[in-house]
Amino acid sequence: MKGIWGSHEERNNGSSDCASARNSINNERDSALPNEHTRLLPNRVESATYLSPDDPAVSPYNLWSIRVTRYFTILLTLIAFAWWIILLVSTFITPPGFYTRGSGFFPFSYASLALANLLFTLVFFAVPSRAVRIASIAISILLLINVIILISVQQTRYEEGWVGIASVLWAFVTAIWTLSTDRLVEWGKYEEEERLTGRAETRRTVGEWLAVLVSTIFMVILAIVVFFMGCTLFLRALDAGLEAPGKRYWVDGNKYKLHVYCHGNHTDNKGAKLPTVLLEGGEGPVEDGLWDFANNAIMNGSISRYCFVDRPGFAWSDAAPSPLSAGMAVEAVDEALTRAGEEGPWVFMSAGIGSIYSRILSSRHGKNIKGLLLIDPLHEEFLNDVGTSRRGFLLWFRGIISPLGIDRVPGAVFRGRTKEDRVFGRAAYQTGKYIFAKLQENLVADTLSKRDVASSRAIQAKGVPLTLVSSGIQIRQDSKWEEKQRDLSNLTRNLQHWDIVNNAPHQVWRTSEGRNIIEKRLRQLVHG
Numbered sequence: 178m179k180g181i182w183g184s185h186e187e188r189n190n191g192s193s194d195c196a197s198a199r200n201s202i203n204n205e206r207d208s209a210l211p212n213e214h215t216r217l218l219p220n221r222v223e224s225a226t227y228l229s230p231d232d233p234a235v236s237p238y239n240l241w242s243i244r245v246t247r248y249f250t251i252l253l254t255l256i257a258f259a260w261w262i263i264l265l266v267s268t269f270i271t272p273p274g275f276y277t278r279g280s281g282f283f284p285f286s287y288a289s290l291a292l293a294n295l296l297f298t299l300v301f302f303a304v305p306s307r308a309v310r311i312a313s314i315a316i317s318i319l320l321l322i323n324v325i326i327l328i329s330v331q332q333t334r335y336e337e338g339w340v341g342i343a344s345v346l347w348a349f350v351t352a353i354w355t356l357s358t359d360r361l362v363e364w365g366k367y368e369e370e371e372r373l374t375g376r377a378e379t380r381r382t383v384g385e386w387l388a389v390l391v392s393t394i395f396m397v398i399l400a401i402v403v404f405f406m407g408c409t410l411f412l413r414a415l416d417a418g419l420e421a422p423g424k425r426y427w428v429d430g431n432k433y434k435l436h437v438y439c440h441g442n443h444t445d446n447k448g449a450k451l452p453t454v455l456l457e458g459g460e461g462p463v464e465d466g467l468w469d470f471a472n473n474a475i476m477n478g479s480i481s482r483y484c485f486v487d488r489p490g491f492a493w494s495d496a497a498p499s500p501l502s503a504g505m506a507v508e509a510v511d512e513a514l515t516r517a518g519e520e521g522p523w524v525f526m527s528a529g530i531g532s533i534y535s536r537i538l539s540s541r542h543g544k545n546i547k548g549l550l551l552i553d554p555l556h557e558e559f560l561n562d563v564g565t566s567r568r569g570f571l572l573w574f575r576g577i578i579s580p581l582g583i584d585r586v587p588g589a590v591f592r593g594r595t596k597e598d599r600v601f602g603r604a605a606y607q608t609g610k611y612i613f614a615k616l617q618e619n620l621v622a623d624t625l626s627k628r629d630v631a632s633s634r635a636i637q638a639k640g641v642p643l644t645l646v647s648s649g650i651q652i653r654q655d656s657k658w659e660e661k662q663r664d665l666s667n668l669t670r671n672l673q674h675w676d677i678v679n680n681a682p683h684q685v686w687r688t689s690e691g692r693n694i695i696e697k698r699l700r701q702l703v704h705g
Contacts, residue, residue: 227375235373237303237365246358247302253354254295260347261288264340268573268613269620271498278433278495279336280609282576284344286406289577291344291351294399298355301392304385305363312396313356319403320349326410332417333410336495402581409582412589412599419596421493426516428509433495435513441475441482451703452522452547455514455538456485459529459552459684462492464601467528470686470695479700484519486510488534490614492601501617504629507537521545524702526695528552529683530563530618533630536668539641540633546641548702549668552685552695553648556661557630564622572616579609639670644698646691649679674698 228235237243264285267275277284294316301309324345327333334342367377381389423438444450456463456471463485471483488506489497497509522545527535532554539546555563562568584607588594598604605611618626645666652659666675676698678691685691 228373230370230374230378230380232373235370235378237362237369239369240365243362243365246361247299250295250298250302250354250358253351254292254299257288257292257295257347257351260344261285261292264288264344267340267499268576268616269499275340276432276498277336277338277340279333279341280490280496280576280579280613281499282609282613283337283580284341286577286580287341287344287348290399290402290406291348294348294351294355297392297395297399298358301388302358302362303366304388304392305359305366306389306392308389308393309396310356310359312393312400313352313359315400316396316403317349317352317356319400319407320345320352323403323407323410324349326407326414330414330417333413405581405583405586408586409580412582412585416596416599419600423493424517425493426513428512428516429497433489433497435489435495435509436487436493437484437513437517437519439482439484439517439519440472441480443482451481452524453519454480454483454699454703455523455525455535456483457525457527457531457535458485458488458491459527459531459555462487462601462605464492465603465605466684466686467526470692473692474696474699477696479696480524480703484514484517486513488614490610490617492605496610496613497617499617500621500625501614502621502625502629503533503618504537504625504632507534507541507629510534511538511541522547524548524550524699526550526552526699527554528685530555532665533557533560533626536637537629537633540637543638546638547705548642548644548673550644550646550695550699550702551665552646553651553681553683554645554662554665556665557627557634558661560622560627560630564619564624564626569616569619572612572619576609576612576616579607579612582607634668637668641669642671642673642702643669644673644702645675646685646695646698647675647677648681648683648685649677650682652677673701 238247263272263275264281266272268281268285271281324342327337327342327345370377421436421438423436425434425436427433428435439453441453443453454471454474456467458465458467464487468485471480471485474480475483487494489495489501489509497506521542523542524547525535525539527550529552532551535549535551539549585594585599585604588598588604588607594604595602599608643666645662647659647662652662662675666672676694678685678688678694681688681691686695
């Protein structure tokens with residue numbers, strides 16, 4: 178039996194040898210499975226000798242983690258591009274749920290920043306750099322500060338809504354991702370160089386140095402951009418502390434608020450009830466010039482009471498969804514006055530393009546209007562110039578760079594510009610809300626707004642007393658302007674006066690002669 182089957186020890190030794198062989202085969206099979214060191218070019222790197230650092234097989238892309246990171250970066254870039262497109266479209270036509278009461282430029286700028294950051298990560302993916310990581314850290318910290326300011330200040334949080342908050346958070350997340358990706362690729366590059374060449378390569382080719390230089394410059398520029406955006410957001414937070422003189426009322430289905438301010442008494446010193454003067458600013462807010470004029474008129478006894486409503490996007494009023502025609506803006510103004518309990522009767526006083534809005538509102542109130550005073554008014558034919566594509570592009574470009582605060586930040590630091598200057602004064606034209614309002618005006622000036630004012634002219638009550646005060650400088654500079662001023666003198670059949678102030682600019686009230694004439698004509702309309 179021993180000769181045939183062998184001893185018990187021999188049988189055990191044979192079994193052990195078979196098990197060892199099976200384990201060896203299994204180990205070889207396991208080592209062949211894909212892992213972090215799977216080579217893209219396996220036939221090139223199976224040699225026992227080290228490869229040259231210039232060999233294409235020496236690449237961080239050999240690692241699965243690096244390849245997955247790159248694919249995920251591509252996915253994030255596609256998402257960022259889709260978000261960027263949505264915000265770009267919302268500037269011109271606001272999709273449901275994407276409306277912001279500030280301006281669409283703020284979230285669009287942060288979406289652009291996030292997209293640029295991800296595109297940068299893809300372009301320079303395989304060239305990690307310490308300088309880029311330092312810049313990414315700075316950008317991440319600055320964006321975190323922006324997030325804190327935006328969320329902690331009630332007014333900025335209210336104006337930007339979920340769209341603005343999501344855009345800033347998205348920019349912050351992409352900055353962290355850029356930083357993490359650069360660090361991961363550096364680790365992968367070191368890992369593969371040490372494994373395949375015997376040491377980590379510290380030298381760079383001319384092309385790599387050029388890529389490092391370009392990527393560093395790009396990231397430094399992004400850091401500067403984020404810094405200025407943070408400064409602008411900080412100024413907005415400061416300006417939020419400037420209290421509105423009047424009250425703000427919800428309009429358009431409680432989508433946004435308009436600021437309404439009234440001052441004075443409904444009756445004069447003798448107890449007679451006089452009409453309220455409704456002021457409408459021109460290219461700028463009423464507060465920038467006409468407000469002081471109205472206060473002086475009350476002190477002089479020329480009028481007893483006045484009101485004004487900031488149009489959407491002006492001063493303390495919120496921006497409205499796009500598109501916004503003159504007729505739609507007038508409906509919101511009328512609703513705000515109704516909610517404020519102001520019923521007239523009215524004498525409308527308006528300037529420049531504000532006369533377009535006053536005429537539309539006047540035509541809808543019929544006999545409740547006791548007079549129209551138009552100060553160098555814009556004729557509807559000139560809406561063609563307001564709605565040119567070139568002007569629209571310039572306004573859009575000014576809007577997308579407005580979060581940088583190129584004018585506002587130096588103005589606050591070096592020129593002593595105050596909150597009042599930025600909210601409604603000489604620097605108000607730099608704010609994103611104002612630029613957005615002017616862009617909305619531009620987009621539909623030659624279409625919807627022109628149709629609105631044409632309809633208002635057809636239904637305007639012809640017995641309303643009308644007074645026209647024109648700029649002599651404008652008339653001398655443009656014969657067509659004089660022709661259209663003459664046409665506007667026929668808006669009603671009850672023209673009281675047409676005054677031409679020889680040395681007055683478009684804003685006639687800026688000169689003493691212009692102020693005196695306007696106040697005199699206003700007194701006549703109010704007191705009948």
